[in-house]
Amino acid sequence: MQAVNNSQRVTLRAPGLAGDKQGRRFGSVKAPSAKANRRSALSITARATTKTDELFTVRQLKEKYIQAIRPSFADLPENPWVNGLYRHQTYRRYSVVAVEDDKLVLKGNDKPKCGVCDNLSDELINNPAFQEIVEEFRAITEIDDDSPIEVHQFRAYCEGEMKDLHPTVHRDGFDHVGVLGVTQQNLDGAELILVEDRNDLSKPLMRTAIKDPTFAVFNDHAVWHGATQMTQVNPGEKAWVDCFVFWANKHKKA
Numbered sequence: 351m352q353a354v355n356n357s358q359r360v361t362l363r364a365p366g367l368a369g370d371k372q373g374r375r376f377g378s379v380k381a382p383s384a385k386a387n388r389r390s391a392l393s394i395t396a397r398a399t400t401k402t403d404e405l406f407t408v409r410q411l412k413e414k415y416i417q418a419i420r421p422s423f424a425d426l427p428e429n430p431w432v433n434g435l436y437r438h439q440t441y442r443r444y445s446v447v448a449v450e451d452d453k454l455v456l457k458g459n460d461k462p463k464c465g466v467c468d469n470l471s472d473e474l475i476n477n478p479a480f481q482e483i484v485e486e487f488r489a490i491t492e493i494d495d496d497s498p499i500e501v502h503q504f505r506a507y508c509e510g511e512m513k514d515l516h517p518t519v520h521r522d523g524f525d526h527v528g529v530l531g532v533t534q535q536n537l538d539g540a541e542l543i544l545v546e547d548r549n550d551l552s553k554p555l556m557r558t559a560i561k562d563p564t565f566a567v568f569n570d571h572a573v574w575h576g577a578t579q580m581t582q583v584n585p586g587e588k589a590w591v592d593c594f595v596f597w598a599n600k601h602k603k604a
Contacts, residue, residue: 404572405544405568405569406544406555408565409564410563410565411563412563413563415479416563418480419477419479419483420533420562422471423441423533425471426442426504427441427468429441429467441505443467444459444467444502444503445459445469445501446460446498446499446500447470447475448496448497448499449484455475456469456472470503474503484596487499490528493598494601494602497598497601497602499597499598500524501594501595502594502595503594504592505591505593508581508589509582510585511581519543519545520575520576521570521575522570524570524597525598526598526599526600527595528596529542529595529596530564530565530594530596531592531593532592532594533562533591534561536582537582537590539579540560540577540580541557541558541560541577542556542558542559542575542576542577543556544568544573544574544575545573546572546574548574556568560591561591567596
């Protein structure tokens, strides 16, 4: 957790991510502020794809960070809260984390948003790559230093054609949501979509596959989100998606 490089202002162009075939300018983006000596959010990204100050940010993380966290999905426990609700097997963990005394700490998982789950593993919490990704999320959102972050880690298997990962376009009830694709194996679909009008999905602000190394962070008050149908490509091979979802509010709730 190093000092922030706060010396530049950058303007980015989005190459069609928001349904614009020509690509479009999303305006100027200030580098993160230096509060709490938070380091630059650009330092672990291979490419900062696009950002709007009020709606969403999409970044491509460097592959070494994805490779370092990918093995943590191999030992996720099966979670019965989802099995039977959707037509796929799901394995998951969930925890609330926070940064205290410059360290990432586990705060537990009381009343989790996604049902009863085991905590994130100690190995993941102590993984430097995961710690850097949490810092990336904090720097993008500029949440308060003492604001906790809820983290949902899951693997969803697919056989044949499957309904949406989440059946409705919705909001999660936080200030900020982050979706990090880690692996998409033998699949078509499984795309994150963002819309301003939940009743009109024909003109998404953004539509991108939930796969490495895409990290999408968005304003949960300004947009609605959902995930599209996923389809197994080769029927004789296992198909799945690995993903992290991060939730946080700007200020810590009393």
